[in-house]
Amino acid sequence: MATRVSHLAKGTVLNFIRSPAEIKTTVGAIIAQGKKVQDAVAAQSAPTFQNTIAPLARFENEHGTDWEVVQFLQNASTDKAVRDASSEAEQALSAFKIESMMRADVYRAVRSVFSNPAEVQQLSAEDRTLVEKLEKEFRRNGLALEEQQREKLGEIRKRLSELSIKFSRNISEGDGKALFTREELEGLSDDFFEGRATEIEDGITKFVVTTKYPDLVPVTTSAKREETRKRMSLVQETRCPENVGILQEAIKLRLEAAEMLGYKTHAEFVLDQNMAKTPETVLAFENDMRQRLNVLADHELKEIEEMKRADKKAAGEEYTGLYNWDFRYYTNQIKERKHNVSEEEIKQYFPMQEVTRGALDIYQRMLSLKFVKVENPESVWHPDVEMYEVWEASGENFVGHFYLDLYPREGKYNHACVCPIRSSSTTADGSTEFPVAVMLANFPKPTPSAPALLKHDDAVTLFHELGHVFHQICTKSKWAKFSLNDVQIDFVEAPSQMLENWCWEPKILRQFAAHYKTGEPIPDKLVEKMVAAKNEGAGLINLRQVFFSMYDMAIHNTTSADVDVEETYTKLREDITRFLGASQPTWGAATFGHMMGGYDAGYYGYMWSKVFSSDMYASRFLKDGVTNTSTGMDYRREILEPGSSRDAMINLEKFLGRKPTNTAFIKEIGLSA
Template sequence: MTAVSSTANNESARKGSVLNFDVSPSDIKKTVDRLISEAKATHDAVAAQTNPTFDNVVVPLAMRENKRGADYAVITFLQNVSTDKDVRDASTEAEERLEAFEIESQMREDLYKVVHAVYTNKDEMDKLGDEDRRLVEKMELGFQQSGLGLNSDDRSRLGEIRKQLSELGIKFSRNVNENDGRETFTREELAGLPDSFFDGRETEVVDGVEKYIVTTKYPDMVPVMQLASSERTRRRLMVTNEQRCPENVELMQEAIALRLEAARLLGYKTHAEFVLVEKMAKTPKAVMDFEHDLRGKLNELARGELKEYEEAKRADKKAAGEEYDGLFNWDFRYYANLIKERKHSVNEEEVKQYLPMKEVTRGILDIYQNMLSLRFAKVENPPVWHPDVEMYEVWEAMSNEFVGHFYLDLYPRDAKYNHAAVWPIRSGYAKEDGTHEYPVAAMVANFPKATSSAPALLTHTDAITLLHELGHVFHGICSLTKWGRFHGTQTEGDFVEAPSQMLENWGWEPSVLSQFAVHYKTGEPIPADLVKRMVAAKNEGAGLFNLRQVFFGLFDMAIHDTTDGKVDAKAAYNRLREDVSMFKNGDTDTWGMATFGHMMGGYDAGYYGYLWSQVFSADIADMYASRFLKDGVESPKTGMDYRREILRPGGSRDASVSLEKFLGRKPNNKAFLRSIGLASSE
């Protein structure tokens, strides 16, 4: 990728859009003070309007949202990535203060009064365009769900609950980020792991024996669960992982009770009813019908897969002279990988040799450039929060217009967010002078680092994750909305994953893999036969894998679609996992729900959305392939159709409208069922 030429205006825009992440705790506090002060002034002025209109009420409120976005995002994002504990703590405190202020603002009756006046003014609403009308409707609903229709005592209590929930979520996340587990093992106890796993790995002497330190971070956890032949080793590491953050058990229990109390104050039976009002599913019944229907279909696949796993473990136990005692959760990844290797001769270590991080990243970015008619330029010596972070500018390929920029923070380090996610640091929106603000997104992940003997090498699953998360990045980069609150991934929660899930399909296309899968030593492209075997193995274990997703969704509903505010989350998690996923928990007390960050990070009563949206993503991918595969999955024409109808609108219209615009028909589940090896019943 090379830098591109630009006009003077573009150059000015490019420089002016760069954000500053080099902030101190005192800088963060000053920013919070300023944001709150500016917001209060705006709110007071709006609330004082005696003749409320869209222009003097809704526009100032929405412009305040637009302008505060980047500052707010930067200072609250740093708690996930900064190496400075003081900065992380200041960032966490900033989020607590800002969230508390936003909750207070949503409880202001004087603000609601003027917004409601605009909402109920038919003449005013009739003259608005679609996105402006949607903005007013969302503001009205937001105030209603914040309790502005309640009496003063209930409204005050609701405000207290919202503040408490915000604080609980922040504490929960901080505990997960800062409390990784660790175990020590001998080389013998880690039999099955490749030599590369030990390169540069820290050791310590325990009882006179040198042992390797293994953490619960993804680059350690996943290979051990997949490859360690010792069941005792797998069990130890999984138990350590699932006994992390015991304090989070109580935090989640508090959140469950508070969410139910808030929902009841607002007239809903359960928290799930409250949440689903703004989702595509709309009702808990629709979610439960979806989960149970899918569970029934998946069970057909899973029973056959389970039988194979059982036979493999029985043979292992017999060879070791031990009694077979069943399949446990720590067996899932190991036997899934073992069966895949045996049936399809697909070895993850062999595949990794063809997926060097540098080449995969370059190749995937090139694919996105071609597909979306964009051009990326890597910034040298960028102003970032850590030396590992890369920064890219984004330009229109055809016109050389500046679009925005994104960051890649891809490797693990202490106290960093320990999964993979994308933060929309700045939303795009229409500015008052007629120009458009440039979006910024940051991808954070924890891929393996280089060792003394090899560069950073990815598993195929890692490569799929990279494709997926970059899909979120470019949803934000390619979105073009008038108002920041509708930008990019700010769609219905049960649709937000669909665009990125659709793009995972390219990781299975031979024509795509050939562009970046090359041997890290020889530069030879990945053999066609290996790709063929990988594709053949794609759905191996799909029944059991997707049942685990159903389990997460059913657990979510068990604690949120209930009238029992004291439902035992730990017990529900362990019971449902064993019942739905078909693997036993074992006799050691664990609390895996304590690190289930989705439940405290915005996916409450929404986890079903991963599978729900996957139905749509499969339909999009199927249509994409059937219409344009002959031109290649990077077809610019197809890419522009996808960019125009799926990415550009963001949340400025219903996701169902965007889907039908791209598909040319209503979506269905036929492609999804085929994609996991199930025939459609229709």
């Protein structure tokens, strides 16, 4: 990858340095302009696409970027005042969006265009889709209801938006911590302790371990002492108690809103616009997967139980069962002991810089793009942030920008995600708005003696999230509305899940996995062991996904507003994952961010889309060759470029040349179809 800054690219660079006052001013300007556009649309005596639909969509084209930037900063800024201002901005903009979608006068104009066949039939396919989407959005927001009901629904939507923001903020800022001696952390590698903060407790110096992923995952995966794993699990599952009440209130409000719109449950309302369409389809899918996965889980549990019994006997301790805090540890132990696969050995071959370089090289070739790293980028929110230009492989046409913010810090969003900041669109004068995406992650930091080293799962996460980045970057649309944010939730993960497969291809791994000290490529035998161990625990691992999905449906596909969100969580988890919970009260649902982060009645989409991702990979990339650029371009053209301007099923069928099946996924995890 070259390093330069082009004049063309510089003209598209965004400014992420905003003061609280600037954020407030930007929000005011966006809302004022939005109301002006809506008033003009509502005043049309003879609504057409050009005087009604286009101005509404063009407002999003022109102001959507500032909208996203001021909301984004709460997840990344190092300045708490900016984060607070950003959070307030999100609340104000969310309230405005809700108000906008509740304007009956604007809906009448949109409905007039939608109901005029002569007007709609002359439009391009993309413009027709825009009309249909806008009309349906207004209708789903209650515009077909009487005025009193519309106002009530608007208040419900505003309150849900406020609750969602509070829930997410509580998780981001409500980290827990525990103190351990070195002996209590037996099993953790030396680099885990390098540079780690310490505190004095009872006259003893102990290491500080937080619930951020770079701490939580290694401890729950590698700590030999059960009591240590249990303590960390309890710290994690007793965070953010206030979120239980928030989720409980949200469940009640969502059901009330769904009933007002003529749906029996919130799940029925959500699924109406997804690929799955109905709760019955989702439940049939999940129950079928649960039944199939239990066949694998029976064998896996027997192995794990025997292993833990032996460990307890050797330690002179009583075996009392398998618990939640055993899950990561013993699924990892099976891999290490059965296949002699050591995560500590593996990560020596996955230095962060090399993995990132390798991943970007692979995506360049696959998608016929060229990435140019921008040295010392201006207007970014932290010195660690890396910025890249994206060009067509020929180097002649600019495509967009993306940013990588890969390491944890105080106040930052503490999982991994991609934020679509600017979406592809065409301006009123016919010029192009180039897309921008930001990847936030929390990978292990460098230590005084070693660079940042990734576990293989971390590398998989990197490939996955970059998949979302390039979905946003490669979308080509006249309207910003058809960006990554609008892709059907039960398909949006499929492209990224499909790209995880590259991390298991020996030929691909050798392109970037090299020992951080010697530079020697990862040994073939180690790769063979990793691939052999890939599906160890597939039954139990996927059953956890089934649990999250079934929990989601249990609290959202119900006609009772009194469903207990925490009791349901605890009961279903034990029943489905087959691991016991703690004897004392915990509230794991309080940090299940998806339930207040846009995945309500949609979590099933992870496994649902995984089926599609397996089909795409096996049917095209394995068949044609994982480095086949022609297949990569088909993928870019049929899966990524349309964004949400086409139904995801159309995209899939065009890429596959047929309807998708679950055969590849079932085979992939070691079951017979």
